[in-house]
Amino acid sequence: MLSIHDMPGHLIRRLHQISTSVFADRVAEAGHDITPVQFAALATIEANPGIDQATLAGLIAYDRVTIGGVVDRLEAKRLLERAVSPRDRRARVLELTPEGKALMAVLRPVVVALQDDILPGMTTKEKTEFLRLLAKTAAAGNSLSRAPLSLPE
Amino acid sequence: MLSIHDMPGHLIRRLHQISTSVFADRVAEAGHDITPVQFAALATIEANPGIDQATLAGLIAYDRVTIGGVVDRLEAKRLLERAVSPRDRRARVLELTPEGKALMAVLRPVVVALQDDILPGMTTKEKTEFLRLLAKTAAAGNSLSRAPLSLPE
């Protein structure tokens, strides 16, 4: 009898829960209030200034509606600016504000550092192997997700 | 420069996203409308009739508030019954209804079967190793989570 506790789906959820909890703790310790998706959005906009919301959603694998809400909140925090695209009046182009860039400069090392703490209880070797398989299966299952990763051509 | 796409936290979220998507697809194909946490709650109540909400929350590693809402919806669907505990008037004891039991009889094999599809792109050997490490790290990180797994003594 396969118990809930041994099912891959349940274990993945648990690990995700641990991951987001560690993220929240470390970011709060650093004195900031940013969620994982907000960080992902800011990092992607910083690397792709002028990106529109739909492309951003594809790059970080979220649906457009969720990203619309995330961008709302980042705009309210004055971390980014949103403007109608001059090339396509449907689209909104995004840019980090100076405050957004300053926050990323502070937060990026914090977030990079905490990545090492979200896979506890494994040896370095095991961690490497786990990450290899994790990347492999996430890539293989991409199209199964509701909001697949979509890189612009 | 560690990109978002290579960070463990992001990859774990992606896999979780794939996992919940596969779950929703398979359950919908079977003609039902049950979420992962609803299934976990029903399975745990079935195995522990008369369990109270707080203990249930601990067994499936959710906070009490979330489980309160999940139980609300399962009660509204007539899949379980909630009653004041005769031994502790604070607590609510939970039991599956006949409909709840019938649903579990149908759904359990579906959910067990779909577990095999949420880790695509890996060989059988890799899958086994991945699951071993997944269980290991989820156990090691249990206390880091906001809602740790808590087994009654």
Added chain:
DNA sequence: TGATAACAGTAAGTATGCTAACCATTTGCT
């Protein structure tokens, strides 16, 4: 050119998954 399909964004609605605060009840301790 003119219909029509595709696409960007948003509104409304639902379910998770939390925090903080609160009430009622029970437990533990003196």
Added chain:
DNA sequence: AGCAAATGGTTAGCATACTTACTGTTATCA
């Protein structure tokens, strides 16, 4: 017994993370 602490549940509030449906704009192609 009496009282403080702990516990079970709920309310309110917030941020994901979706679905469906709609508006407005752009692209396609007959």
